[in-house]
Amino acid sequence: MGRGLRLSRSLQLLGAALLATASQVSIAAKDDPAAFEAALLEAVFSDHARYLADLAVAHEHGEGVEREPARAAALYCESARLGNVEAMYSLGWMYANGRGLERNDAYAGTLFAMAAFFGHPQADRMRRYTGDYEGAVPDCLQPPPDESPDPGWSAEAYIAALSVQRQHLARLVVNLSADYAISPRLALAIALTESNLDADAVSSKNAMGVMQLIPDTAARFNVRKPFDPEENIRGGLAYLRWLLAYFRGDIALAAAGYNAGERAVDRYRGVPPYAETQAYVARILAFMQRRKHAYDSRVTEPSPVAPALQLVSERGGGS
Template sequence: MKFFRCPAVVRRGALVFCGVLGLAMPVAAEVPREADAERLATLRKEAQAHEHGEGVPKDYARAVKLYCDGARLGDAEAQFNLGWMYANGRGIERNDARAAYFFNLAAKQGHVQSQKMQRFVGEATAEVPDCMRALPPADDGAEVMVPRSEAQKMVVGLVHQLAPEYGVSPRLALAVIRSESNFNPAALSNKNAQGLMQLIPDTSARFNVKKPFDPEQNLRGGLAYLRWLLAYFEGDVSLVAAAYNAGEGAVNRYRGVPPYAETRGYVQRIISLFKRDDHPFDARITTPSPELSRIRLTRGG
């Protein structure tokens, strides 16, 4: 059986009439803070754009990832949309038990359409989906940086706002920023690395950063690069840090952390600040490094 969403309900979150269910329904659970609501709305809007191909190429995998980010943060509408995708096998394998899991989450928040859908999908899975699991403990980065100025507080706030959109731990992002620019949005290296996350022009172009000294644009570019590196090196933080410093080509060439004093010191700093050597990654972002198996073999792992 296929299920249908009322487009107006999904897109606007208003009280509207849905012909499929034959009743008017409020579809969005209220969130406690305005900042949270804005963040969830941004995630939801981007997810819907990728699901429906509105202004961007249709990308169901990306839509699922973004909906799950919102679902994990408590957005009832994202929980419903994700349940609907699982119930219909829309771009992903149909899974009624997982659909029920997300419908149940939204229904508990009073999401009426999810309550109606519960009877069609049966029992919910008892297993928590991977994307709903919390990032590593101590993820907030409090020990990495204690803001000393309003400008630094702004940067830390932006990191906490943006990093979850990219599936990157704020703590890892803050470790990179501290090591790269010491939280200076105007930082410029002698190699022309620019801004908070010290993006070189090629990296800025690769991740569509037009204004590298704009804090938000720079953070988005750096976070997108970290997300890509995490997928490319399957969450190995040492390799990710080495690649961020010296380039993924150098890591592949040396089949591990390159023998550069600067890069090895950089990797040690990142690990000491992040306090983990692994990080969750999204395997859908890119295929892994062709050298990864050899790197692991060399390490004996």
Template sequence: MRFLAIVAASLLAHAAGAQNAATLYDQAQRLEHGEGVVRDLDQAAALYCRAARLGAPDAQYALGWMYANGRGVGHDDGVAWRLFGLAAEQGNAAGLRMQALLPAAPGAALPACMAPDPALELDLALPLPDYSAATPRLRALVDKLAPEYQIEPALALAVIAVESGFRHTAVSPKDARGLMQLIPATAARFCVLDAFNPEQNLRGGLAYLRWLLARYSGDVTLATAAYNAGEQAVDQYRGVPPYDETRAYVRRIGKLYGKTLHPIAAAVPQRCVRQMAIRSRR
């Protein structure tokens, strides 16, 4: 029993930092059924709820079952009906069957743990940013290229300022490179052959930023959050991910750019169709 308790403690410590719905769901199942750990219905419900908040239909169903049976949580058929419905909307057949067995309760509140994070508050009443680190040549290049990608130069400059501080040789611990800090996968996606070449890097970063703005309907907060953390993270959390780095990043760009919406292009490619033939000038 002591060994199982130690395993359970380790499992919960790992779960505390987990951001993946599948991982949370797997850990919740083990705690609910006592699979290799001490059974803990309260903690199982808490982990199911975190996974359900991320949109996992199996977790929504499992949490609904717990509410329907009062296991680890107080019995509440209304909450169960809502949770089974969320699972059913994503094709979970068991959720559809279980919801049909309960009285309809569209007004029931979901568990508090499924509430979205509060919206970021951006202080837009700020003086003009100081971009003195940007050389006149770089400013001219941004002013020239940004409109080609339907990006306002002010937003491009804000992203560059936060990403690299206008240093075209910048390299991050995650191997993001150049002015707009392109990781190798993103550079390849937008056909950037030399991420340290200012023009190539700007074209790749602007193409990616344009695509993100189109994906999120011009929402600068979501687009820049995706630029930092990846669109998968934004989609998974249905908003700005709860990462300290990403939330600080979004706030900084919001202060520099001063707008929450950006015009979007009608048709935007997800990746480039030909490689850039730009001579390296390093």
């Protein structure tokens, strides 16, 4: 509680400074503390991203500082991660022209696709020279490896608190999750949210079993006996592994895809505006307490709008 109060006080002080310098935080938002804090954080990220992009320009062209293309590229990349569209475009240009970096049209195409998604006027035209987006992402934009995904959380302690009839299925979910490189916590979150660990559950849409597989999904992942607990759980975990690869480890988007289908997430470029799906994603994220998960990029090609979706999600616009 003390840390939260200190953070809130720090944000208030920073907010006052930002407002005094005509920042983008709206004065009206101050009437709603939560909205004010969200707008303030957005302004902080935006201002810092702009500062990094400006510094990158200086290092790229030697304006007032030593000309260091490699340093410029690193600054552009960090700015792009924070959502600066001009930095996305500029880094793409460096890759497309081999300026300070080894030429890489695939990386350039990704960065131009990201910038075009956010409305950059030249980015879409540049994609004609670099080719279509292929899913290649520069290392500097990749999320850091998740070496300790659930510190302090014990699957066994959680299972022990369940009713006796659900403990067997919960352990089955946890044990099988390792076969699919999925966090036991995420596997349990999906199983609990889908059926509350009921192997006989059937929804109004004919979703079946522990992982609530609809017939098309069951067939897609070779589930022939959807009411067999192990086969059903394996099918659900296989689909979840696919979704994590498709959405590049974004738990919110993967959960939205599990509930509403990956095509709906692509169509709305984020969590679809369905009350059920939004509540579903909120429950999964509350259970997980994080947004990122390791994934195997070999499982499938990424969503065609994956880079932009990741940026939207990371900045709070995806849930």
